[in-house]
Amino acid sequence: MTDIDAGARVDVTRTDHVRVTAPGGAEDGLRLSFVDVDGARIAMWSAGDPSEDALVLVHGSRANRAWWAGMVPLLAKDRHVVLVELSGHGRSDHRSRYSWGTWAAEVAAVVRRVGAPATVVGHSLGGVVSAVTAAAYPRLVNHLVVFDAYPRGLGMGERRPRRVHPRRYYRTRAELAARFRLRPAQELPEPELTRRLLDAGMTQTPSGWTWSSDPAVRADWDDPVLDRSVSRIVCPTTWIFSQHTDRLHSEAARRIPEEASAPYVMVSVPGTHHHLILEKPDVCSALLAMTWSSVREEGALPRGAGPQTATPHRG
Secondary structure, three states: OOHHOOOOOOOOOOOOEEEEOOOOOOEEEEEEEEEEEEEEEEEEEEOOOOOOOOOEOOOOOOOOHHEEEEEEEHOOOOOEEEEEEEEOOOOOOOOOOOOOHHHHHHHHHHEEEOOOOEEEEEEEEEHHHHHHHHOOOOOOOOEEEEOOOOOOOOOOOOOOOOOOOOOOOOOOOHHHOOOOOOOOOOOOHHHHHHHHHHHHHHEEEEEEEOOOOOOOOOOOOOOOOOHHHHHOOOOOEEEEEEOOHHHHHHHHHHHHHOOOOOEEEEEEEEOOOOOOOHOOOOHHHHHHHHHHHHHHHOOOOOOOOOOOOOOOEEE
16 A cells, blocks of 8 residues: 555445446446445446456546447457546545545556456546556556546646536536537537437436536645656556647656656557547557557567557657
């Protein structure tokens, strides 16, 4: 245990399996279970063969499992894919306070449940959580993949104080759905994937329709844990950036060689924005498959040229 998981109480004995059905009755192939971490029930959704090596996916801020929906069918063919919903998001419980250490403890509990070590993959805020997890629990993570994120949120503007707005309710589902936007701003994905985002992100209450995420979720970008996380990662790491978060990419490209102590590869995906896992799930899945297979079979990051749709930078 390290200082950032101090005080986290983890109970991995609790599990409730249900079959999830999408609207219209079609099964989406995900299995839902829960793990208790420091008093909160954390949702974990899985697909694929549980006997295969685990690929644990962690969503971003105000997001949920559906951000990975376009990638799961491609990844679950020969892997055990597990989607974590961090506290304050999706089906997981809300907390009175959120921290990088608590979110990392949640991911670590899921990895223990599905079988360590595992490949941990995160997008945006989930990418930072994944990096903190890899630094804090080195025996649980054998490969780290981060989509469009870097500790401290370089170039993304996340460090600006954000007001906590009260929860709002709407009379109809359609009224709430009409307000859905991606942040940072970009076009919504194709209609079926957008529907999945809405299905996973909205809930009906006696007061009306509202978002399932906790409006009080806030990340502390001044937490000193972030300063030392990259230097403490010991597993091979793949950093994947979108083309249009160029400031984040350029700053990370400068800092990663200075801070990283483990082997790493950096990839820029042309024509993409921050939510690249929604824009090009096939390309993102191919990048994951390429690096994941190399680490599993050879114990190192790939040495050859990357896919033609991406530009690799190696360290």
